[in-house]
Amino acid sequence: MKHILGIIFLINSLIVVAQPQRRPAISSPDVHADRSITFRYYSLTAQRVYVSGEFLNAPVKMNKDTSGVWSVTVPPVQPDIYPYSFWVDSVQMADPNNTYIFANERFKRSIVEIPGDKPLIHSLQNVPHGKISYRYYKSSALGSTRQLLVYTPPGYDANGKIKYPVLYLIHGGSDTEETWTKVGRANLIADNLIAQGKAKPMIIVMPYGNVRPKPMADFTKDVVNDIIPFVEENYSVIKESKGRAVAGFSVGGGQTLNIGLTNPDKFAYVCSYAPYTATDEFNNNFTNWSPDANRMNKQLKLFTISVGTEDFLYESVKKNIAMFKEKKLNVEPLIVSGGHTWMNCKLFLATSLQQLFKD
């Protein structure tokens, strides 16, 4: 069957490029029982192939056998979900033999999942599952119809009496509206924490934060003027600040600060993960900013900034935290190990979900 399908698709793809020899069937990545991983890549002509991944301190050279298969086995790694890519003669690419692709507009990375002895917080477990809906909304701020994703928790009933709180969750630079679910597993983390009674059932809205070539501040308008009204018209939600949180990673972490701190009447929870803040919008908002700290500290039930000590933005984020402290805001730092990674993103989100909407 597989062989026949192969022939079908060969014909279908109109492949008449001469193939000097048949490409060997290869499997990549292979995660072994001891959590070591073998990566493989096929090329007869490449001169150098490396695997680069967030479980490695530096790219690892792959070695070619006589059939043109490059491979390497890396030592056991901690259970988690990791992005990785191949560097073939200085060109980055996703692993051609891995279906699981990192949702990103710039970098071509694949994903490898290392299971734990026990299920991890992002694992598909035998608990009730919410659903993710792909929706279109009209953005007056941006003058276009855009897509966003909405997680509704298990048992959600659009016509029910329960009004749910809403977390607005923003991806990183060059990510897409799918990255928080496909890489960050936000839906499964929420399912698991809700099932354990550790998180309140909530709605999670994941917009697309890239508004280029428009200025970044237009995304803040989009969230406040278009996305919140869309959500409040279409879902059974709390329409007060105590029922709204905003969180985001990297560029989205910077957007979170812009959106949340300039609208403390709208968001009682602001969770910024490894924020990238070297932007015009951030400078315009917070250089020479003189907030009414007493008032804001009452409005904000939670204002947290999270970062890893190996994050290349660590020093910058420490300055952000110091700046907000200097303005007398009750910012709660969460400093962990690790870098500017989606492994840390999942940790930050899992932490926030247990803090939100508890008052």
Next chain:
Amino acid sequence: MKHILGIIFLINSLIVVAQPQRRPAISSPDVHADRSITFRYYSLTAQRVYVSGEFLNAPVKMNKDTSGVWSVTVPPVQPDIYPYSFWVDSVQMADPNNTYIFANERFKRSIVEIPGDKPLIHSLQNVPHGKISYRYYKSSALGSTRQLLVYTPPGYDANGKIKYPVLYLIHGGSDTEETWTKVGRANLIADNLIAQGKAKPMIIVMPYGNVRPKPMADFTKDVVNDIIPFVEENYSVIKESKGRAVAGFSVGGGQTLNIGLTNPDKFAYVCSYAPYTATDEFNNNFTNWSPDANRMNKQLKLFTISVGTEDFLYESVKKNIAMFKEKKLNVEPLIVSGGHTWMNCKLFLATSLQQLFKD
């Protein structure tokens, strides 16, 4: 900003592979006003690069400039959405500079969209939009928790009085449960036809049809024993055969025949697109098959088989049609030009959506 982000991600990706020269910024694909398309690919070491696409009769050679950028411009093509890929020294890959990737587990293809002067049936138009939900369900037939996609039409209300008909729509071999929306634009085609009054508002369920290493017949069990009950428990739907249709493409077109024709009490509409039928399940079901044709023709409000004359399965599909005719079934063939492509898939689906649930 872009430059700074580039640096950020360079650091983030732990890129220490020596780069003999900076990779030039390239854009691919570029769709020009006259609908010609320029493709570009960067490699200093590749010996041959071709672009292969479903708008081409044969792969086209790309030419390298002194900076290592390979490119070619192909003549204007008919407005549509086309899969394409690069062949680099006999290795197929998606276009590294194109975000829009064909959802498939085997082939690495990208997508290029050529807009028309007027919106096409799959274009995002200014009409009410349904939504796509990603759901988990438990499959007793397969012993696992699986994902499926559910399109609900504009205005759908889970607790409303309207009971909707349901189309079960199956992807092709090595596609995924996302291929019908991400490549086939089933949701936008439905949105547009519903807005034009040409299709009845309906729910479209898109399961994952690949059950390997289990036998294909287990997918038929999964649909009948698990998916239909899941849908009927969670959605406001008609629970009779007149409210159920099954359709699918290629391997999914074969599955459609298996699922629909062995369960005519459950499905009044069976729409098979370019079916691949060289399978054990098909042989077991239809070799020496003696249906009660009179009864089945009354049960089936529509039984159609569609195929393009350039489809590599055309001769096989003609034999399928002849076989069902010989059994006295009222099969309605739809023969069009074109090959085994998702361009034809969209056409077949748009045709079916205007035929379903009209009685």
